[in-house]
Amino acid sequence: MxxxxxxxxxxxxxxxxxxxxxxxxxxxxxxxxxxxxxxxxxSLGLQPKSAQKYVNEVMTDWAELAVEGHFYAEKSWWDYHERFSEKLGKIVGANASEVTVMNTLTVNLHLLMVSFYRPSGKRYKIICEEKAFPSDQYMISSQVRYHGYDPSDAIVEIKKRDGENNFRTEDVIEKIREVGDECALVLIGGVNYYTGQVFDMEKITKAGHEAGAFVGWDLAHAAGNIELKLSEWNVDFAAWCSYKYMNSGPGNASGCFINKKYHNKKDIPRFEGWWGHNKERRFLMEQEFQPEPTANAWQISNAPILSLAPYLASLEMFDEVxxxxxxxxxxxxxxxxxxxxxxxxxxxxxxxxxxxxxxxxxxxxxxxxxxxxxxxxxxxxxxxxxxxxxxxxxxxxxxxxxxxxxxxxxxxxxxxxxxxxxxxxxx
Missing domain, CATH: 3.90.1150.10 (Aspartate Aminotransferase, domain 1)
Structure with missing residues (x-):
C-alpha cells in the first residue's frame, strides 16, 4: 500500500x-x-471497560454467597481458572489441556525450572540471550546458584554481532550446538523486550532438542502480540504475563504452557499443592498427591479470583476477535x-x-x-x-x-x- x-x-x-x-x-x-x-x-495494556463488571460480579458473589461462592457463584470459584484454558490455547497455539493460569510470571518460571532445569553430570548449562529482561537474568542466575553452580560458568549468553542490533538465528543455533551435551536448558524471551525482535522459536526449539536439552520460552512480550504455535513447535514449557498486550491489569496473573507429554506423570519433579491435585478428589483431603492430568497439575494454591476477573474480561474480546x-x-x-x-x-x-x-x-x-x-x-x-x-x-x-x-x-x-x-x- x-x-x-x-x-x-x-x-x-x-x-x-x-x-x-x-x-x-x-x-x-x-x-x-x-x-x-x-x-x-x-508494558501495561489499557483497562477494558468490561473489567469493572467482571470484578463487581466476584464482589457481589462474595457479599451474597461468601464461602458458597466457590461452588454456587454463576462463575464458580473452584474451577474459575479453567475458563481460561481454551481461550488462551488459541492465543498461544496450544491444546486447552496444556495451558493454565496461576501466580505471576517470574514465580511461574521459577516453578517451571523445578521440572525443566535438572542439571546432572556435565549437562548443567543454561543458554539465554545477552541482556535478557532483568527479572529473567536474576531468576536464571539464582537457579544455577541454588543448584551449586557458578553463573559465570553455567549461564551461556548468545550475543549479537558487533555493530548489529539484533540476534541472528544461525548464531543462536550454532551456540546451542557448540554447548552440545553440556546444555541442560535453552530459555529465551520469545520477543526481545528492548528491540522488539521476534526469535525463530520453531528452529531454536528444534536445535535445543537435538542437543538433548529442554527448551522453554518467556513470552511476556509475545502472548497476545504474535502468532504462536507452542504445541506444533514441541516447546517444553512457556510462561507469560497477562498485563501487557492482554490488558488484565497491573501485576496480574501469569499464563503457563506445559507440553502434554509431561502430563499425568507422578514422577516428574514439581512443587505441588492441593489445587494441582485431582479435582474430583481434592476435597477428600488425601495424603498422597494425585496430579491433575493436565497443565493444572502445576497449580499450587487456589486461584486469586479477583485478579483473574479482569483477565477473563479481556480474553472474551480476544476470543471474539x-x-x-x-x-x-x-x-x-x-x-x-x-x-x-x-x-x-x-x-x-x-x-x-x-x-x-x-x-x-x-x-x-x-x-x-x-x-x-x-x-x-x-x-x-x-x-x-x-x-x-x-x-x-x-x-x-x-x-x-x-x-x-x-x-x-x-x-x-x-x-x-x-x-x-x-x-x-x-x-
Whole structure:
C-alpha cells in the first residue's frame, strides 16, 4: 500500500479498520483534557471497560454467597481458572489441556525450572540471550546458584554481532550446538523486550532438542502480540504475563504452557499443592498427591479470583476477535507508523534509527527507535503533549501501537507532535 502522511489518509484507514470500534471498549487516560496516544501496551495494556463488571460480579458473589461462592457463584470459584484454558490455547497455539493460569510470571518460571532445569553430570548449562529482561537474568542466575553452580560458568549468553542490533538465528543455533551435551536448558524471551525482535522459536526449539536439552520460552512480550504455535513447535514449557498486550491489569496473573507429554506423570519433579491435585478428589483431603492430568497439575494454591476477573474480561474480546485479525491490523498499523517515522525524519533532518527488524516476520507490535542527536527531553515533550511512550537507556523510545485500541490517526498525530518537539528544540 502507498501510505500518505496526512490526517485524511489516516482517517480513511480507520474507516476501513474492522477493529476500530474496539477503541470504545477501553478507558484512555487524558492529558490536557484529551485522550492520550497510548504506545505502551507492551508494558501495561489499557483497562477494558468490561473489567469493572467482571470484578463487581466476584464482589457481589462474595457479599451474597461468601464461602458458597466457590461452588454456587454463576462463575464458580473452584474451577474459575479453567475458563481460561481454551481461550488462551488459541492465543498461544496450544491444546486447552496444556495451558493454565496461576501466580505471576517470574514465580511461574521459577516453578517451571523445578521440572525443566535438572542439571546432572556435565549437562548443567543454561543458554539465554545477552541482556535478557532483568527479572529473567536474576531468576536464571539464582537457579544455577541454588543448584551449586557458578553463573559465570553455567549461564551461556548468545550475543549479537558487533555493530548489529539484533540476534541472528544461525548464531543462536550454532551456540546451542557448540554447548552440545553440556546444555541442560535453552530459555529465551520469545520477543526481545528492548528491540522488539521476534526469535525463530520453531528452529531454536528444534536445535535445543537435538542437543538433548529442554527448551522453554518467556513470552511476556509475545502472548497476545504474535502468532504462536507452542504445541506444533514441541516447546517444553512457556510462561507469560497477562498485563501487557492482554490488558488484565497491573501485576496480574501469569499464563503457563506445559507440553502434554509431561502430563499425568507422578514422577516428574514439581512443587505441588492441593489445587494441582485431582479435582474430583481434592476435597477428600488425601495424603498422597494425585496430579491433575493436565497443565493444572502445576497449580499450587487456589486461584486469586479477583485478579483473574479482569483477565477473563479481556480474553472474551480476544476470543471474539481472534489473533489472525489482530495480527492483520498489527502488521498494517506498525508499517504505517514506520512510514510516518521515516517521513518525519526527512522533514526535521534528524536521524531516527529503527532498531527493530524491518522484516515483518521478525517483529510484532513494537518499534524501538534510536533517536540519534535527541535526548531525553524529546521523550518528556511527547509525554507532556499526550503521547504515552517508553524510554530506555541510552536513547531509545519504544512504540507499541496495540491493534485493539490504537488508531491510524494516532500514528499521524504522533508524527506531528514529534516533529514539533524536535523543531522547537532546534530554535
Amino acid at each position: 502507498n501510505f500518505k502522511n496526512t490526517r485524511e489518509f489516516a482517517r480513511e484507514l480507520d474507516a476501513q479498520d474492522k477493529l476500530f470500534k474496539y477503541r470504545n471498549e477501553f478507558i484512555f487516560p487524558k492529558v490536557n483534557g484529551k485522550q492520550v496516544i497510548y504506545f505502551v501496551g507492551n 481472534g489473533m489472525p485479525a489482530l495480527i492483520e491490523k498489527r502488521d498494517k498499523i506498525v508499517a504505517y507508523l514506520e512510514f510516518i517515522l521515516h517521513e518525519i525524519d526527512k522533514e526535521v533532518e534528524s536521524t531516527f534509527e529503527i532498531i527493530t527488524p524491518a522484516d515483518q516476520s521478525e517483529r510484532g507490535t513494537q518499534l524501538s527507535v534510536f533517536l540519534h542527536g535527541e535526548g531525553r527531553e524529546i521523550f518528556k515533550y511527547l509525554m507532556d503533549n499526550g503521547v504515552i511512550t517508553d524510554w530506555r537507556e541510552p536513547n531509545v523510545i519504544r512504540l507499541a501501537p496495540a491493534p485493539f485500541y490504537c488508531s491510524y490517526e494516532n500514528m499521524y498525530e504522533f508524527g506531528q507532535i514529534l516533529k514539533t518537539g524536535i523543531l522547537n528544540k532546534k530554535k
